[in-house]
Amino acid sequence: MRVLYAADRCVIDQESIKKPSKTDSVAHRFLVKDIAFQAGLSTATVDRVLNDRSGVRHQTISRVQAAIAELEKQQIGAEVSGRKLAIDVVMETPERFSTAVRDAFEAEVATFLPTVFRCRFHFAEVMKQAELVQLIDRIRLRGTNGIVLKAPDVPEVVAAVARATEAGLPVVTLVTDLPNSSRSAYAGADNRAAGETAAYLIGAHFGGAPGRVLVTLSSARFRGEEEREIGFRRVLRERYPLIGVTEISEGHGTDAATGTLAVQAIAADPAIDAVYSIGGGNRAVLAAFEAAQRPVRVFVAHDLDADNRALLAARKIGFVLHHDLRTDARSAFRAVMGRSVRGGSAPSALSSVEIVTPYNMPATG
Known part of the structure:
Protein backbone atom coordinates (compact mmCIF):
# COMPACT_ATOMS: atom_id res chain seq x y z
CA MET A 1 0.00 0.00 0.00
CA ARG A 2 1.25 3.46 -0.81
CA VAL A 3 0.36 6.56 1.17
CA LEU A 4 0.13 9.73 -0.91
CA TYR A 5 0.22 13.21 0.56
CA ALA A 6 -1.83 16.00 -1.00
CA ALA A 7 -1.16 19.13 1.03
CA ASP A 8 -2.09 18.05 4.58
CA ARG A 9 -4.46 15.29 3.51
CA CYS A 10 -3.54 11.66 3.32
CA VAL A 11 -5.09 9.45 0.68
CA ILE A 12 -4.38 5.80 0.06
CA ASP A 13 -3.58 4.69 -3.46
CA GLN A 14 -6.83 2.88 -4.28
CA GLU A 15 -5.21 0.69 -6.93
CA SER A 16 -2.86 -0.78 -4.37
CA ILE A 17 -5.75 -1.43 -1.96
CA LYS A 18 -7.65 -3.38 -4.59
CA LYS A 19 -4.75 -5.79 -4.86
CA PRO A 20 -4.07 -6.82 -1.24
CA SER A 21 -1.27 -9.20 -0.47
CA LYS A 22 0.18 -10.99 2.52
CA THR A 23 2.91 -8.37 2.62
CA ASP A 24 0.57 -5.42 3.23
CA SER A 25 1.80 -4.94 6.81
CA VAL A 26 5.39 -4.84 5.54
CA ALA A 27 4.50 -2.51 2.65
CA HIS A 28 3.00 0.19 4.86
CA ARG A 29 5.46 -0.54 7.69
CA PHE A 30 2.82 -0.62 10.44
CA LEU A 31 1.04 -3.45 12.22
CA VAL A 32 -2.73 -3.56 12.00
CA LYS A 33 -2.96 -3.19 15.78
CA ASP A 34 -0.87 0.00 15.65
CA ILE A 35 -3.09 1.50 12.97
CA ALA A 36 -6.16 0.48 14.95
CA PHE A 37 -4.84 2.09 18.13
CA GLN A 38 -4.01 5.31 16.29
CA ALA A 39 -7.42 5.40 14.59
CA GLY A 40 -9.41 4.36 17.66
CA LEU A 41 -10.93 1.42 15.77
CA SER A 42 -10.91 -2.34 16.15
CA THR A 43 -8.28 -4.42 14.38
CA ALA A 44 -11.06 -6.19 12.48
CA THR A 45 -12.35 -2.91 11.11
CA VAL A 46 -8.87 -1.78 10.06
CA ASP A 47 -8.31 -5.13 8.37
CA ARG A 48 -11.53 -4.66 6.38
CA VAL A 49 -10.35 -1.26 5.19
CA LEU A 50 -6.87 -2.45 4.24
CA ASN A 51 -8.31 -5.33 2.24
CA ASP A 52 -10.99 -3.21 0.54
CA ARG A 53 -13.90 -5.27 1.85
CA SER A 54 -17.47 -4.07 1.41
CA GLY A 55 -19.65 -2.51 4.07
CA VAL A 56 -17.12 -0.01 5.40
CA ARG A 57 -18.24 3.61 5.76
CA HIS A 58 -16.33 6.38 4.04
CA GLN A 59 -15.71 8.07 7.40
CA THR A 60 -14.07 4.90 8.68
CA ILE A 61 -11.80 4.69 5.65
CA SER A 62 -10.83 8.33 6.22
CA ARG A 63 -9.94 7.59 9.86
CA VAL A 64 -7.67 4.73 8.79
CA GLN A 65 -6.03 6.90 6.13
CA ALA A 66 -5.42 9.67 8.66
CA ALA A 67 -4.00 7.18 11.16
CA ILE A 68 -1.52 5.83 8.63
CA ALA A 69 -0.50 9.38 7.71
CA GLU A 70 0.11 10.25 11.36
CA LEU A 71 2.10 7.06 11.96
CA GLU A 72 4.16 7.82 8.86
CA LYS A 73 4.87 11.30 10.17
CA GLN A 74 5.78 9.97 13.61
CA GLN A 75 8.12 7.38 12.13
CA ILE A 76 9.96 9.89 9.98
CA GLY A 77 10.14 12.28 12.91
CA ALA A 78 11.59 9.58 15.18
CA GLU A 79 14.16 8.54 12.59
CA VAL A 80 15.45 12.06 12.09
CA SER A 81 14.73 13.45 15.55
CA GLY A 82 17.50 15.74 16.66
CA ARG A 83 19.21 15.61 13.28
CA LYS A 84 20.33 18.69 11.41
CA LEU A 85 19.46 18.70 7.72
CA ALA A 86 20.80 21.27 5.29
CA ILE A 87 18.59 22.24 2.34
CA ASP A 88 19.63 24.43 -0.56
CA VAL A 89 16.80 26.47 -2.08
CA VAL A 90 17.63 27.56 -5.63
CA MET A 91 15.32 29.94 -7.46
CA GLU A 92 15.29 32.16 -10.51
CA THR A 93 12.49 34.54 -9.58
CA PRO A 94 11.70 38.20 -8.85
CA GLU A 95 12.76 39.45 -5.43
CA ARG A 96 9.20 39.98 -4.22
CA PHE A 97 8.48 36.26 -4.67
CA SER A 98 11.81 35.01 -3.33
CA THR A 99 11.20 37.10 -0.20
CA ALA A 100 7.83 35.40 0.28
CA VAL A 101 9.40 31.96 -0.21
CA ARG A 102 12.19 32.71 2.27
CA ASP A 103 9.65 33.85 4.88
CA ALA A 104 7.58 30.69 4.36
CA PHE A 105 10.52 28.31 4.68
CA GLU A 106 11.94 30.07 7.73
CA ALA A 107 8.53 30.07 9.44
CA GLU A 108 7.93 26.39 8.71
CA VAL A 109 11.32 25.30 10.09
CA ALA A 110 10.09 25.69 13.66
CA THR A 111 7.23 23.20 13.15
CA PHE A 112 9.67 20.33 12.53
CA LEU A 113 11.61 20.56 15.81
CA PRO A 114 13.52 18.70 17.18
CA THR A 115 14.67 18.07 13.60
CA VAL A 116 16.57 21.17 12.56
CA PHE A 117 16.50 22.36 8.95
CA ARG A 118 19.15 24.82 7.89
CA CYS A 119 18.07 26.52 4.69
CA ARG A 120 20.64 28.06 2.37
CA PHE A 121 19.04 30.35 -0.20
CA HIS A 122 20.37 30.98 -3.70
CA PHE A 123 18.15 33.57 -5.40
CA ALA A 124 18.50 35.60 -8.59
CA GLU A 125 15.91 37.52 -10.59
CA VAL A 126 17.58 36.41 -13.82
CA MET A 127 20.08 33.58 -13.96
CA LYS A 128 21.96 32.42 -17.02
CA GLN A 129 21.35 28.80 -17.83
CA ALA A 130 25.03 27.86 -17.48
CA GLU A 131 25.23 29.62 -14.11
CA LEU A 132 22.19 27.76 -12.83
CA VAL A 133 23.58 24.38 -13.90
CA GLN A 134 26.96 25.19 -12.33
CA LEU A 135 25.24 26.18 -9.09
CA ILE A 136 23.30 22.89 -8.89
CA ASP A 137 26.50 20.94 -9.56
CA ARG A 138 28.44 22.96 -6.99
CA ILE A 139 25.81 22.30 -4.33
CA ARG A 140 25.90 18.58 -5.15
CA LEU A 141 29.66 18.43 -4.80
CA ARG A 142 29.83 20.60 -1.69
CA GLY A 143 27.28 18.50 0.16
CA THR A 144 23.64 18.96 1.13
CA ASN A 145 20.67 16.91 2.33
CA GLY A 146 18.39 18.12 -0.42
CA ILE A 147 17.78 20.70 -3.13
CA VAL A 148 14.58 22.68 -3.56
CA LEU A 149 14.49 24.05 -7.08
CA LYS A 150 12.50 26.61 -9.06
CA ALA A 151 14.09 26.51 -12.47
CA PRO A 152 13.33 26.48 -16.21
CA ASP A 153 12.35 23.20 -17.81
CA VAL A 154 15.29 22.88 -20.19
CA PRO A 155 17.51 19.85 -20.99
CA GLU A 156 20.58 21.25 -19.26
CA VAL A 157 18.73 21.72 -15.96
CA VAL A 158 17.11 18.28 -16.26
CA ALA A 159 20.60 16.79 -16.70
CA ALA A 160 21.89 18.62 -13.63
CA VAL A 161 18.96 17.26 -11.61
CA ALA A 162 19.82 13.75 -12.84
CA ARG A 163 23.40 14.15 -11.61
CA ALA A 164 22.11 15.22 -8.19
CA THR A 165 19.63 12.36 -7.82
CA GLU A 166 22.19 9.83 -9.05
CA ALA A 167 24.39 11.06 -6.20
CA GLY A 168 21.57 10.19 -3.79
CA LEU A 169 20.24 13.72 -3.24
CA PRO A 170 16.51 14.42 -3.18
CA VAL A 171 15.51 17.26 -5.52
CA VAL A 172 12.12 18.86 -4.92
CA THR A 173 10.75 21.19 -7.59
CA LEU A 174 8.93 24.21 -6.19
CA VAL A 175 5.87 25.91 -7.79
CA THR A 176 7.04 25.00 -11.31
CA ASP A 177 7.76 21.38 -12.12
CA LEU A 178 10.31 19.44 -14.14
CA PRO A 179 8.04 16.45 -14.85
CA ASN A 180 10.44 14.70 -17.23
CA SER A 181 13.36 14.87 -14.80
CA SER A 182 14.40 12.50 -12.02
CA ARG A 183 13.25 14.96 -9.36
CA SER A 184 11.99 13.34 -6.15
CA ALA A 185 8.80 15.35 -5.68
CA TYR A 186 6.93 18.48 -6.73
CA ALA A 187 5.68 20.96 -4.12
CA GLY A 188 3.23 23.55 -5.40
CA ALA A 189 -0.20 24.13 -6.85
CA ASP A 190 -1.97 22.54 -9.80
CA ASN A 191 -0.95 25.23 -12.27
CA ARG A 192 -3.30 24.17 -15.05
CA ALA A 193 -6.27 24.33 -12.67
CA ALA A 194 -5.10 27.78 -11.55
CA GLY A 195 -5.14 29.00 -15.15
CA GLU A 196 -8.60 27.55 -15.66
CA THR A 197 -9.78 29.40 -12.55
CA ALA A 198 -8.40 32.68 -13.90
CA ALA A 199 -10.28 32.15 -17.18
CA TYR A 200 -13.50 31.49 -15.27
CA LEU A 201 -13.13 34.67 -13.22
CA ILE A 202 -12.41 36.83 -16.26
CA GLY A 203 -15.07 35.19 -18.42
CA ALA A 204 -17.73 35.59 -15.75
CA HIS A 205 -16.78 39.25 -15.39
CA PHE A 206 -17.33 39.89 -19.10
CA GLY A 207 -20.71 38.18 -19.01
CA GLY A 208 -20.63 37.00 -22.62
CA ALA A 209 -19.37 40.31 -24.03
CA PRO A 210 -16.25 40.39 -26.21
CA GLY A 211 -12.91 41.43 -24.75
CA ARG A 212 -9.18 40.93 -24.99
CA VAL A 213 -6.87 39.81 -22.18
CA LEU A 214 -3.21 40.70 -21.80
CA VAL A 215 -1.50 37.54 -20.52
CA THR A 216 1.92 38.17 -18.99
CA LEU A 217 4.54 35.47 -18.48
CA SER A 218 7.93 35.95 -16.89
CA SER A 219 9.43 33.40 -19.30
CA ALA A 220 8.17 30.64 -21.55
CA ARG A 221 10.90 28.39 -20.13
CA PHE A 222 8.99 27.73 -16.91
CA ARG A 223 6.67 24.71 -17.07
CA GLY A 224 4.40 26.06 -14.35
CA GLU A 225 3.66 29.25 -16.27
CA GLU A 226 3.08 27.29 -19.46
CA GLU A 227 0.59 25.05 -17.63
CA ARG A 228 -1.29 28.09 -16.33
CA GLU A 229 -1.55 29.54 -19.83
CA ILE A 230 -2.70 26.22 -21.29
CA GLY A 231 -5.49 25.96 -18.73
CA PHE A 232 -6.45 29.60 -19.25
CA ARG A 233 -6.66 29.36 -23.03
CA ARG A 234 -8.57 26.10 -22.92
CA VAL A 235 -11.40 27.48 -20.79
CA LEU A 236 -11.62 30.68 -22.83
CA ARG A 237 -11.76 28.67 -26.04
CA GLU A 238 -14.48 26.34 -24.77
CA ARG A 239 -16.63 28.70 -22.69
CA TYR A 240 -15.80 32.29 -23.65
CA PRO A 241 -14.90 32.31 -27.36
CA LEU A 242 -15.46 36.09 -27.71
CA ILE A 243 -12.49 36.81 -25.42
CA GLY A 244 -9.11 36.94 -27.16
CA VAL A 245 -5.57 36.78 -25.79
CA THR A 246 -2.46 38.88 -26.32
CA GLU A 247 0.64 37.36 -24.73
CA ILE A 248 3.84 39.03 -23.57
CA SER A 249 6.81 37.07 -22.25
CA GLU A 250 10.46 37.22 -21.23
CA GLY A 251 10.06 40.18 -18.87
CA HIS A 252 11.27 37.85 -16.08
CA GLY A 253 8.69 39.30 -13.72
CA THR A 254 10.68 42.52 -13.27
CA ASP A 255 8.86 45.83 -13.43
CA ALA A 256 11.20 47.46 -15.94
CA ALA A 257 11.18 44.76 -18.61
CA THR A 258 7.56 43.72 -18.09
CA GLY A 259 6.43 47.35 -18.18
CA THR A 260 8.16 47.94 -21.51
CA LEU A 261 6.50 44.88 -23.03
CA ALA A 262 3.10 45.93 -21.67
CA VAL A 263 3.41 49.44 -23.11
CA GLN A 264 4.16 48.00 -26.54
CA ALA A 265 1.30 45.51 -26.43
CA ILE A 266 -1.27 48.05 -25.24
CA ALA A 267 -0.25 50.55 -27.92
CA ALA A 268 -0.50 47.89 -30.63
CA ASP A 269 -3.93 46.59 -29.64
CA PRO A 270 -6.67 49.00 -28.51
CA ALA A 271 -8.98 46.09 -27.67
CA ILE A 272 -6.95 44.95 -24.63
CA ASP A 273 -9.06 45.64 -21.55
CA ALA A 274 -8.20 42.89 -19.03
CA VAL A 275 -5.10 41.27 -17.55
CA TYR A 276 -4.14 37.78 -16.45
CA SER A 277 -0.75 38.20 -14.82
CA ILE A 278 1.02 34.86 -14.67
CA GLY A 279 4.54 36.22 -14.37
CA GLY A 280 4.20 39.33 -12.18
CA GLY A 281 5.38 42.89 -12.69
CA ASN A 282 1.88 44.06 -11.89
CA ARG A 283 2.68 47.62 -10.84
CA ALA A 284 4.39 48.20 -14.18
CA VAL A 285 1.50 46.66 -16.13
CA LEU A 286 -0.99 48.91 -14.36
CA ALA A 287 1.23 51.92 -15.00
CA ALA A 288 1.24 51.07 -18.70
CA PHE A 289 -2.56 51.15 -18.80
CA GLU A 290 -2.65 54.42 -16.87
CA GLY A 318 -9.54 42.33 -8.56
CA PHE A 319 -8.39 38.82 -7.69
CA VAL A 320 -5.24 37.07 -6.53
CA LEU A 321 -4.88 33.31 -7.02
CA HIS A 322 -2.97 32.37 -3.91
CA HIS A 323 -1.54 29.10 -2.67
CA ASP A 324 0.05 28.74 0.74
CA LEU A 325 3.83 28.74 0.42
CA ARG A 326 4.15 27.32 3.92
CA THR A 327 2.28 24.24 2.71
CA ASP A 328 4.80 23.99 -0.13
CA ALA A 329 7.69 24.36 2.31
CA ARG A 330 6.19 21.68 4.53
CA SER A 331 5.86 19.32 1.57
CA ALA A 332 9.47 19.97 0.56
CA PHE A 333 10.73 19.30 4.10
CA ARG A 334 8.77 16.06 4.30
CA ALA A 335 10.10 14.89 0.94
CA VAL A 336 13.68 15.54 2.04
CA MET A 337 13.14 13.90 5.42
CA GLY A 338 11.56 10.83 3.86
CA ARG A 339 14.33 10.44 1.33
CA SER A 340 17.01 11.01 3.95
CA VAL A 341 15.86 8.17 6.17
CA ARG A 342 14.65 5.56 3.71
CA GLY A 343 15.60 6.42 0.13
CA GLY A 344 13.32 6.06 -2.86
CA SER A 345 11.03 8.60 -4.46
CA ALA A 346 8.66 10.79 -2.53
CA PRO A 347 5.13 11.49 -3.79
CA SER A 348 4.25 14.91 -5.13
CA ALA A 349 2.02 17.18 -3.08
CA LEU A 350 -0.33 19.82 -4.49
CA SER A 351 -1.30 22.84 -2.44
CA SER A 352 -4.80 24.22 -2.92
CA VAL A 353 -5.45 27.47 -4.80
CA GLU A 354 -7.50 30.14 -3.04
CA ILE A 355 -9.28 33.04 -4.73
CA VAL A 356 -8.41 36.12 -2.69
CA THR A 357 -10.31 39.39 -2.94
CA PRO A 358 -9.99 42.62 -0.95
CA TYR A 359 -12.62 41.20 1.43
CA ASN A 360 -11.00 37.88 2.36
CA MET A 361 -7.30 38.73 2.27
CA PRO A 362 -5.58 36.70 5.02
CA ALA A 363 -3.35 38.39 7.57
CA THR A 364 0.37 38.28 7.07
CA GLY A 365 2.64 35.97 9.03
Missing part, protein backbone atom coordinates in the same frame (compact mmCIF):
# COMPACT_ATOMS: atom_id res chain seq x y z
CA ALA A 291 -0.12 56.04 -19.21
CA ALA A 292 -2.27 55.03 -22.18
CA GLN A 293 -5.40 56.24 -20.34
CA ARG A 294 -6.96 52.84 -20.79
CA PRO A 295 -9.19 51.24 -18.13
CA VAL A 296 -8.72 47.66 -16.94
CA ARG A 297 -12.03 45.87 -16.60
CA VAL A 298 -10.64 42.96 -14.56
CA PHE A 299 -7.15 42.03 -13.37
CA VAL A 300 -6.26 38.55 -12.07
CA ALA A 301 -2.82 38.00 -10.53
CA HIS A 302 -0.88 35.23 -8.79
CA ASP A 303 0.70 35.07 -5.31
CA LEU A 304 -0.08 37.14 -2.25
CA ASP A 305 3.26 38.91 -2.03
CA ALA A 306 3.72 42.43 -0.62
CA ASP A 307 3.07 44.14 -3.97
CA ASN A 308 -0.13 42.24 -4.66
CA ARG A 309 -1.39 42.79 -1.12
CA ALA A 310 -1.05 46.53 -1.58
CA LEU A 311 -2.62 46.50 -5.04
CA LEU A 312 -5.50 44.33 -3.88
CA ALA A 313 -6.17 46.53 -0.86
CA ALA A 314 -6.18 49.60 -3.13
CA ARG A 315 -8.62 47.86 -5.52
CA LYS A 316 -6.09 48.13 -8.35
CA ILE A 317 -6.43 44.41 -9.03
